[in-house]
Amino acid sequence: MRLALIGAGRIGKVHARTIDLNPEVTLAAVADVHVEAAEALAQQYGVRAISAEDMFEDDQIDGVLIASSTPTHADYLERAARSGKAVLCEKPIALDLARTREALRVLGTHPVTCALGFNRRHDPQFAALKRAIVDGRIGDLETLTIISRDPSPPPAEYVGASGGLFRDMMIHDFDMARWLLDEPIVQVQAQGSCLIDPAIGEAGDVDTAMVILVTASGRLCHINNSRRACYGYDQRIEAFGSAGMLQASNETETRLRFTGEPGQVEEKPKWFFLERYAEAYSAEIHDFVDAWQQQRAPLAGAEDGLEALRLAEAAQQSLQHRRSVSLDEID
Amino acid sequence: MRLALIGAGRIGKVHARTIDLNPEVTLAAVADVHVEAAEALAQQYGVRAISAEDMFEDDQIDGVLIASSTPTHADYLERAARSGKAVLCEKPIALDLARTREALRVLGTHPVTCALGFNRRHDPQFAALKRAIVDGRIGDLETLTIISRDPSPPPAEYVGASGGLFRDMMIHDFDMARWLLDEPIVQVQAQGSCLIDPAIGEAGDVDTAMVILVTASGRLCHINNSRRACYGYDQRIEAFGSAGMLQASNETETRLRFTGEPGQVEEKPKWFFLERYAEAYSAEIHDFVDAWQQQRAPLAGAEDGLEALRLAEAAQQSLQHRRSVSLDEID
Amino acid sequence: MRLALIGAGRIGKVHARTIDLNPEVTLAAVADVHVEAAEALAQQYGVRAISAEDMFEDDQIDGVLIASSTPTHADYLERAARSGKAVLCEKPIALDLARTREALRVLGTHPVTCALGFNRRHDPQFAALKRAIVDGRIGDLETLTIISRDPSPPPAEYVGASGGLFRDMMIHDFDMARWLLDEPIVQVQAQGSCLIDPAIGEAGDVDTAMVILVTASGRLCHINNSRRACYGYDQRIEAFGSAGMLQASNETETRLRFTGEPGQVEEKPKWFFLERYAEAYSAEIHDFVDAWQQQRAPLAGAEDGLEALRLAEAAQQSLQHRRSVSLDEID
Amino acid sequence: MRLALIGAGRIGKVHARTIDLNPEVTLAAVADVHVEAAEALAQQYGVRAISAEDMFEDDQIDGVLIASSTPTHADYLERAARSGKAVLCEKPIALDLARTREALRVLGTHPVTCALGFNRRHDPQFAALKRAIVDGRIGDLETLTIISRDPSPPPAEYVGASGGLFRDMMIHDFDMARWLLDEPIVQVQAQGSCLIDPAIGEAGDVDTAMVILVTASGRLCHINNSRRACYGYDQRIEAFGSAGMLQASNETETRLRFTGEPGQVEEKPKWFFLERYAEAYSAEIHDFVDAWQQQRAPLAGAEDGLEALRLAEAAQQSLQHRRSVSLDEID
Incomplete structure (x- = not known):
């Protein structure tokens, strides 16, 4: 290609x-x-x-x-x-x-052939998590917890043009939630605060947020975002079901461990998306080329972009009106 | 005494x-x-x-x-x-x-001298977590995540008399949230489902729930409850702040690790509260006796029981009305 | 009793x-x-x-x-x-x-009824390790690795009266080796150095040592001692066999984990034997009382003391003569 | 190039x-x-x-x-x-x-420009371990423990032509020991058994071995080899010193963790050298090209091959004669 x-x-x-x-x-x-x-x-x-x-x-x-x-x-x-x-x-x-x-x-x-850059679906660890859920490793999926924190906040001026935390940052988590829950999401509840940079609040946005999603069958999903994690990119997912739990964790450059004065110390998580998702970018290109050659749908397409954006809209409205927003309301 | x-x-x-x-x-x-x-x-x-x-x-x-x-x-x-x-x-x-x-x-x-049996405040690990927050180890506390899952659901008849998941089970988590957040909680949002035992739903209760709490200064707290974790009592807390993160984890009987056919295997978490909180019960008695001798307030008192119950009430109403409930509404 | x-x-x-x-x-x-x-x-x-x-x-x-x-x-x-x-x-x-x-x-x-104070046999973690070996969890036991390091060296005058590192400190590890290998040990090779405190060397002893034991059927065991581990008492055992590996690890006061500037930090190991083996001392008394009541042999007896001392003697001679010493030579 | x-x-x-x-x-x-x-x-x-x-x-x-x-x-x-x-x-x-x-x-x-394929020196984790030692992270290095186990034994006919376990397999560990200890090794003690495949013993070789190395200043190093680890390639190093300990661990494909029936389960270690040392092979080529361009010595050269082979010879003789062999004896 x-x-x-x-x-x-x-x-x-x-x-x-x-x-x-x-x-x-x-x-x-x-x-x-x-x-x-x-x-x-x-x-x-x-x-x-x-x-x-x-x-x-x-x-x-x-x-x-x-x-x-x-x-x-x-x-x-x-x-x-x-x-x-x-x-x-x-x-x-x-x-x-x-x-x-x-x-x-x-x-x-x-x-x-149209693929959308939801790179995290291509991350080997999250892909293994998805496979394990599909394979029934945890029985019926009941709850999902997605933690997603950036190492440092963007400049407030970026935030203004970005569409806000829900559309710009949590959009990735909405996509992961949709992909892993694998059924329609019907309710969205959001809360958010500006705790890190007052300029972000002045630009009308939040820098810290929590959301609950509810699916048609009653599965619950929690999403947890912060614009600043001093220790690096924090990207974890926990899927809980009737037969067990799966946890995808942060990655480190090496597994080297030091034991001494401060305690038993492992490395900090990889710093940001370029480090953490390097393999995902590569798998994303492979999936795109393969989809084009096989004339099949890629792992994430334009429709997924639309649906994640609808969840972001619902979250924005929930935050504003302090109530649960039904996806039916978002058209 | x-x-x-x-x-x-x-x-x-x-x-x-x-x-x-x-x-x-x-x-x-x-x-x-x-x-x-x-x-x-x-x-x-x-x-x-x-x-x-x-x-x-x-x-x-x-x-x-x-x-x-x-x-x-x-x-x-x-x-x-x-x-x-x-x-x-x-x-x-x-x-x-x-x-x-x-x-x-x-x-x-x-x-x-009146102490209330919020045993978890006396758990050595949670006590160390509290101390580390107070000592400023993570800077300003921004978000809190409390996971609390029982190994198996109670009979549906118990559920009826118990006051429901928020008053009976999550009450402990509301207390932990109050204790760790250390400032007034002003908003409560709750979602819940019956995914484990239909009889619990017929008794008018949920067996799986997620709640978001918001404090006066905008700190956010997520609570995650399930009446059934097949692998044992799941009691974890994550406190996230401007200077780092603290994670309290599940405990196991021993640290023995097996590596072989299924992978690298550690023991399952301790089965239930008698195992996990044995030390906490002992510390609770010590605190009570000491408070009586020193004529000081115990670590958890009657007022804490009232305040946790108000949060449970707010959660119940939020679940019912699908909106954020202000603590002012609960009297 | x-x-x-x-x-x-x-x-x-x-x-x-x-x-x-x-x-x-x-x-x-x-x-x-x-x-x-x-x-x-x-x-x-x-x-x-x-x-x-x-x-x-x-x-x-x-x-x-x-x-x-x-x-x-x-x-x-x-x-x-x-x-x-x-x-x-x-x-x-x-x-x-x-x-x-x-x-x-x-x-x-x-x-x-005569019990000897080899307290480590009563440690819950090592006891679980022993049970798992006996239960065939790792198939045929092939090699054993015992790491045993004290937090800080004793005064050199103590060392003089103690009989030296092999008789005073490694004696516990010789007993663990005998107990876990569960067959006659036939060869001993030892090396040792004085790397921590020159006064220990002047007193004719070593403060750092490594030993290889060989059993009748060819199983190999490595013992690793140091008189000083700045991070606390280091007590680990690894048993390796045809069907897998078991690892007993150091214990910490709590499982609390901090992630921040230095990395992902767990607590240091418990400081010394009073902390690490508190439960073992309690189980030791229980075993002794029970042995007396049931008129059975306790878990460790006088004969075990003799056999561990023979291994210490063999190690001492191996160190001195720079050759493998056969247990037959020690009477 | x-x-x-x-x-x-x-x-x-x-x-x-x-x-x-x-x-x-x-x-x-x-x-x-x-x-x-x-x-x-x-x-x-x-x-x-x-x-x-x-x-x-x-x-x-x-x-x-x-x-x-x-x-x-x-x-x-x-x-x-x-x-x-x-x-x-x-x-x-x-x-x-x-x-x-x-x-x-x-x-x-x-x-x-002549580089020798001691690929492990180029492994990112072992390279980080080496750097940390050189940077003084653990103070004075005192003991080193190298565990190196292959997933499954080679055919006995291979073993015959290979020069035996010490020259063919442990040679890598001798090189790591030399590189990390960074001073002359003066004594070698070896023990070995045939526990896995009798045909290996009939071919005159061992399949399980333990070695102790002693350096000029008295540092001690333990090497632990097995031709068969059912759970995969076991490649770990522990460096212990006056100010702490460094541990290089096995790696897994992903960090995904399952908690359920068998316990808390992480993946098995990567299967063999192609998986574990993929990055090392890449770094090895880079080092070679760079050494050629800069006209500098590569990280491992022909002399390192000779010195590792001398240690293997000494181990072979120690095994045979059941005594400590001085490097001076090997010429």
Whole structure:
């Protein structure tokens, strides 16, 4: 597969390197509104820097990976679909439901392989957790607990443009919840506070949040977010059922353990997503290429983006109105 | 201290043995509405079986430990206070707020040393967690997660008389939350389901529940209850703050580890409260005796029982009305 | 059982308290060559301070616990046997084989219940390890690794009188090896160094040692000793076999875990034998009383003391002559 | 660097893939005495299959990686040196000291960058352990414990040609010991048994072994080998010193933990060296290329191969003569 990359920023660079290391796929070209950024990254991998417009016209390109800024996602996604190219789009498609639904309609009329960048589904540990649930290891799944804390908060100005904690950060956890619970979520309750950076509160957002989700059959899910964990990226999931419990834990660089003055000391968790999800990014590309070759649906698609966004909307409304919000209310 | 015991059932027996092993305190007598039960237990420890009435008249008795059935707690508590005896009362004082408040009024006019049986505050591990928070080990406490699962559900008939999961089971977690958060809780959100035993649902209760508490300054607390954990008593707490995280974990009988066919295997958690909280019961008696001798307040008192019950009431209402309930509404 | 205690020093006090907490046994009297020490301890438990001589004459005394200084053990043991009293003797019986054998001959002609204070056999974790081996959990036992490190070295003058590291410290590990390997040990290889305190070397001893034992069927056992582990008492055993591995680990006061600046931190191991083996001392008394009542052999007896001492002798000779020593050579 | 590969067997394939993924180095050609094997592997990576003879003549080749059968190592190593090519040679150079020394003499007169395949030095966890020791994390290193067990024994016929457990398997541990102890080893004591496969014993070898090494300053090191660990590759190191202890542990595919019927279960260790040391092979190639570029010594060189072999010789003699062998005796 000849894959072109739109976006030469931080996450774009991660994808470029991941593509370069994967023998199944060839980096075909790089585009970015900052032409110099595109050229620098393209040069690093010995490929062309071209405009996004040219990409969609180019017969030598099989697919595009959209890693540009959020407001451009939906447009590029639609143009990829209209030009018949497979597309792997970083989440979210858009920050509002209407624009997201519009993009889905275009995908409906121009069906292409479309994967959405919910990278955590590809994490080997979470994938093993999912498999164990499906295999019945814990009997009937009853409750799910998702802890997700970033090492340090983004600047308040970023928060303003991000759509807020529920749409920008917890969106990943909503997707994990949907994927693992594997049945419709019907109720959402949210609470949030600004405990870390007052500027985040002034920007109208929270930096600490807890949510309860309820599924159609009564399964309960707790999500726990903080914008700052001084010890590093905190990414854990606990699935509890009638026959046992599964716990996915934080990872460390090595298993080396020191015993001495402070006690018995293991390393801090890996610092952030680049470290923790390096393997997930690689598996994500593999799944995308394979889905395109096999003409099957990728592990996470555009519809998953829409549904996670609906949960974020419900959480936002629950926080505002201090009541449980039914998913039926979110359209 | 000469301590008399009311109640010769399961928890009464635990207390009798704990008192017997503690050189600071002497078991003075045993009472029970089932006279044979009282006599059997009294004989085991070489003491008198007498009526509760006689206990309150007896000058040779310094204090009473109330471990009888819940509906009798408030009456015995008041009579102990009126007869000037120190009292350690198993929780709850009563299942409703009005009766609880009445007992507190009697304690107000007849001040005696009064401890309430929130045994978990005396658990060495949770006590170390509390100390570490107070010592600033994690900076400012921001979120708290309390997981509390029983090994197996009670019979549905018990559930009916128990006041329901929030008043009977989560009451302990509400108390831990109050103790660790150390500031007023202002909002309660609850969700619950009946996933384990349909008879519990028919009795009008839930067997699986999640609650979010919000404090005055915006700290968030998640409580996670299940009436059945096939692997044993699941009692964990995670306190997260600006400078780190503290995790109190389940305990096992020994640290022996087997590595072989199923993987690397540690023992299952201790089975239930008698095993897990054996040391806590001992520390509870010590704290009570010491409080009586020093004329200081014990670690948990009658007021703590009232406040935990208010949280249970708020949770019950939140579950019913699917909205966040303000503590102001609970009087 | 009415049990009298000889020796009111550190270990004597541990035993006095353990006896006091055990309802199966009554502390009958205390003796010590330092009369004031005997009187102080006797007074604490409300019993008589008498001479050892009087003890052996006293019909009201069923057994004696010898916790006096090492050079007195063999004499007291023989007098207990001759006066028909059960005896629990702290290890070692004596520091040399000849005196030990003599005591065993007296026991042979005056058979009484005789237990030797190899406290570790009574540790719940090591007992669970032993049971698991016997139950075939790891198939055929092939190798054993025993790590045993004290928190801090004794004064060099103590070392001189102690018989040296092999007879004084590793003797416990030799006993564990014998108990767990459960077949004759035929070869001993030892190495040792003085790395911690030069005064220990000047006193002719080592403070750091490694030994290999070989059994009749070829099982191998490694013992690893150090007189100083800055993080506390290090007491671990690993049993490896055809069907898996069992690991007994260090214990901590609580399971509380902190994650923050230094990493993920668990507590240091319990500091020394009083903390780590508190339960073992209690089980040891129980086993002794029960053995006396049932007229069965206790878990560790005088013969075990002799055999452990033979291994220490072999290790000492191996260290000296830099060769493997056959147990046949030690008589 | 243009690197040619000699040997298209199991380990050769690992190296071919590692080279292919490393942008610093290009796979230049593949040779094997089995021409079809060479051609198959060469074709997979789109390179030439040529003879080893042609490799040494080829100006387009900067270095050779020798991954052929052990008896060919020394010859190829010398020819590489004589033709001025950098060489990364799998261990051992030869199974006997004389042949090894001869190869070192050729390297002395024809100095090229020469790395030896002691892959474990490149393992991230062991590298972190080494760094922590060098940084003084545990004060003065006093004892070292190396556990190294293969998942399943090789066929007895392999054992015959391999030089035996000490030269074939424990050689890696001797190298780790030398690297971590960082001072001359002066004494070796060995014990070994045949407990797993009688055919190994009939072939004159042991399958279970324990060794003690003593350094010039008295540091002690224990090595523990078994040819069969049913739970997978067991590769652990414990370094103990005046200020604490470092423990390198086994690794698992993921950190997923199940709690249920058998207890609290983590995954089995990674199965064998391909899984456990995948990252080490990659770091080894990087170190070799970097050493060649910077004209510095690689992390492990030919001299290290000779010294590890001397320890293996000493262990073999110690086992045979049941005595401690001085390194001075091995020349």
